[in-house]
Amino acid sequence: MSLFTEKFDGYASRFIGILEDFCATLDKCEPEILSKSLQYSLKIGGKRIRPVLMYTFADLLNVEKEKVDNFALALEMIHTYSLIHDDMPEMDNDDFRRGKPSNHKVFGAANALLAGDGLLNTAYSVLFDECRKGVEYISAASFICDCAGIYGMIAGQSADLLHEHDENCSEKDLGFIYENKTAKLITAPIVVPAILSGSKYYSELNLLGYYLGLLFQITDDILDVEGDFKLLGKSIGKDKEAGKCTAVAVFGLHEAKLRADILTERCLKITEGLEGDVSFIKDLITFVRTRSD
Amino acid sequence: MSLFTEKFDGYASRFIGILEDFCATLDKCEPEILSKSLQYSLKIGGKRIRPVLMYTFADLLNVEKEKVDNFALALEMIHTYSLIHDDMPEMDNDDFRRGKPSNHKVFGAANALLAGDGLLNTAYSVLFDECRKGVEYISAASFICDCAGIYGMIAGQSADLLHEHDENCSEKDLGFIYENKTAKLITAPIVVPAILSGSKYYSELNLLGYYLGLLFQITDDILDVEGDFKLLGKSIGKDKEAGKCTAVAVFGLHEAKLRADILTERCLKITEGLEGDVSFIKDLITFVRTRSD
Numbered sequence: 001m002s003l004f005t006e007k008f009d010g011y012a013s014r015f016i017g018i019l020e021d022f023c024a025t026l027d028k029c030e031p032e033i034l035s036k037s038l039q040y041s042l043k044i045g046g047k048r049i050r051p052v053l054m055y056t057f058a059d060l061l062n063v064e065k066e067k068v069d070n071f072a073l074a075l076e077m078i079h080t081y082s083l084i085h086d087d088m089p090e091m092d093n094d095d096f097r098r099g100k101p102s103n104h105k106v107f108g109a110a111n112a113l114l115a116g117d118g119l120l121n122t123a124y125s126v127l128f129d130e131c132r133k134g135v136e137y138i139s140a141a142s143f144i145c146d147c148a149g150i151y152g153m154i155a156g157q158s159a160d161l162l163h164e165h166d167e168n169c170s171e172k173d174l175g176f177i178y179e180n181k182t183a184k185l186i187t188a189p190i191v192v193p194a195i196l197s198g199s200k201y202y203s204e205l206n207l208l209g210y211y212l213g214l215l216f217q218i219t220d221d222i223l224d225v226e227g228d229f230k231l232l233g234k235s236i237g238k239d240k241e242a243g244k245c246t247a248v249a250v251f252g253l254h255e256a257k258l259r260a261d262i263l264t265e266r267c268l269k270i271t272e273g274l275e276g277d278v279s280f281i282k283d284l285i286t287f288v289r290t291r292s293d
Numbered sequence: 294m295s296l297f298t299e300k301f302d303g304y305a306s307r308f309i310g311i312l313e314d315f316c317a318t319l320d321k322c323e324p325e326i327l328s329k330s331l332q333y334s335l336k337i338g339g340k341r342i343r344p345v346l347m348y349t350f351a352d353l354l355n356v357e358k359e360k361v362d363n364f365a366l367a368l369e370m371i372h373t374y375s376l377i378h379d380d381m382p383e384m385d386n387d388d389f390r391r392g393k394p395s396n397h398k399v400f401g402a403a404n405a406l407l408a409g410d411g412l413l414n415t416a417y418s419v420l421f422d423e424c425r426k427g428v429e430y431i432s433a434a435s436f437i438c439d440c441a442g443i444y445g446m447i448a449g450q451s452a453d454l455l456h457e458h459d460e461n462c463s464e465k466d467l468g469f470i471y472e473n474k475t476a477k478l479i480t481a482p483i484v485v486p487a488i489l490s491g492s493k494y495y496s497e498l499n500l501l502g503y504y505l506g507l508l509f510q511i512t513d514d515i516l517d518v519e520g521d522f523k524l525l526g527k528s529i530g531k532d533k534e535a536g537k538c539t540a541v542a543v544f545g546l547h548e549a550k551l552r553a554d555i556l557t558e559r560c561l562k563i564t565e566g567l568e569g570d571v572s573f574i575k576d577l578i579t580f581v582r583t584r585s586d
Contacts, residue, residue, distance in 0.1 A: 026443075029448065030448055030452070031448070031451050033451060034443060034447065034451040038443065081410075085406055085407075085410060088406065089383075090402035090403040090406060091406065108383070109383035111451065111454065113378055113381065113383060113384065113406070114378075114447055114454070116410070117410075117447055118443040121442040121443065122442055122443055124438050125435070125438045125442050128431060128434055131421070131435075132428065132431055138421060138425055138431075141421055142418070142421040145414065145418045145421050146418060148414055149411065149414040149415055149418050150319075150322050150327060150331065150411040150414065150415055154327065154410055154411045154414060155323055157407055158324050158326060158327040158404065158411075159324045161403050161407070162326060176323070
């Protein structure tokens with residue numbers, strides 16, 4: 001196992017421990033179908049890239065990992081709610097997520113709708129508890145909420161819908177979708193440790209999150225064309241089928257890859273300007289570019 | 294106009310002013326369809342009973358109304374999101390709400406899903422800003438979040454679904470649904486002023502909210518049988534059609550009304566134990582029992 005994989009898995013394992021402890025508390029949630037549908041999507045896996053980013057930047061900025069555990073938990077719940085709602089029939093109508101049936105395929109659309117609502121609400125319940133710890137915790141919670149909301153992820157999802165089958169989808173439209181739908185929720189785990197550390201590198205890390213989020217979404221789009229269902233755990237070719245406004249649709253596959261390379265370089269350059277051991281962060285950026293899932 | 298109506302309308306008008314100011318800020322939200330769908334459901338009307346309750350109890354406990362404005366706003370956004378999602382095809386499939394087409398009938402199911410998500414998120418964005426004002430504001434925000442969440446309203450909605458067409462739906466099941474689906478979000482505006490005032494009458498007001506919430510839901514069920522579409526602004530007879538577990542289904546119409554009367558008496562009794570001028574609160578309780586919309 002490479003040093004990179006070891007460190008990545010270490011962060012992911014820490015998070016999975018936190019998540020499993022939290023899921024155990026959900027056993028008391030009634031009715032049982034609600035409890036099960038919440039836990040199903042939380043436990044289904046995924047790379048846990050947002051929690052890994054949160055711990056990575058906490059370490060870089062000397063913020064104790066205990067301080068960000070609940071922020072990582074809340075953020076992953078927000079990410080998971082968005083996937084449940086995105087997969088629903090009226091949205092992307094995806095039957096698979098991470099190689100398993102989507103929440104609505106297992107529990108039905110009504111229960112999936114409530115599971116999504118429930119995870120979003122529970123994320124904020126966790127964050128209100130954090131708010132009691134001090135003003136920087138309130139700022140961090142508020143930052144996550146803004147990234148997820150109507151000037152963040154939800155705006156991006158809405159624009160994504162709006163430009164389905166839009167042959168005139170422009171570079172500007174694409175930029176709006178990518179920045180909001182994806183980059184905001186990738187920026188959150190990078191900037192939350194900065195807020196908790198007294199805003200060290202606040203603007204640099206916002207910019208890094210923005211570029212890394214764009215990179216993450218472009219590679220997602222490339223994988224939707226070139227990826228392997230078995231590795232990816234979700235249907236392939238869905239973007240084209242749904243007429244989505246993606247980097248591949250707007251620029252073509254070749255230019256999308258070149259743009260991914262440019263974004264990778266920008267991320268690496270910002271990272272090199274940060275004090276401390278940034279080797280893992282650089283590997284993580286490369287991983288986002290070269291991943292197969 | 295009666296004194297009761299005058300006071301009710303005064304509170305409602307104050308709230309509508311707050312709401313309209315907030316909606317004006319949503320004009321900058323993009324894409325336009327998101328901005329419009331959020332504002333459509335917020336502005337569509339309704340009795341604004343939760344904001345009216347919030348101001349009523351703020352006045353009783355000598356909490357300045359300015360202090361609860363944003364809590365009333367957030368609560369009404371949470372209530373509105375729950376109506377948008379409840380009306381969706383996979384849930385109650387209601388084409389009308391407050392006499393107008395439901396959000397999904399106007400904007401489509403995918404946009405309605407996002408409008409609901411957006412309002413829930415925006416409610417919490419408003420509440421995180423409140424958290425900066427002090428620890429009692431954090432407690433009040435956290436209380437609202439818990440009332441709305443998986444141990445509150447969402448649990449009630451889930452149980453409501455679970456017991457559709459359940460001929461064995463018991464009094465206990467009904468109690469769980471009513472307490473969570475409805476009473477928690479009626480308790481919130483009564484208890485938030487108590488929290489902001491240093492927890493005066495905390496347990497009494499929790500109990501009052503519980504009984505008033507049950508009363509509100511029973512009268513809703515009665516109106517679904519005996520109400521007038523024009524006054525009510527939503528379809529009639531939907532509960533029976535959908536096989537819902539309601540007080541009318543479990544106890545029959547006659548006993549449901551007797552139970553509503555008992556709950557009215559309990560609410561009035563608690564109210565009489567509170568210091569100050571409670572005449573409006575007593576009228577409000579009677580209004581909840583005798584309303585036609």
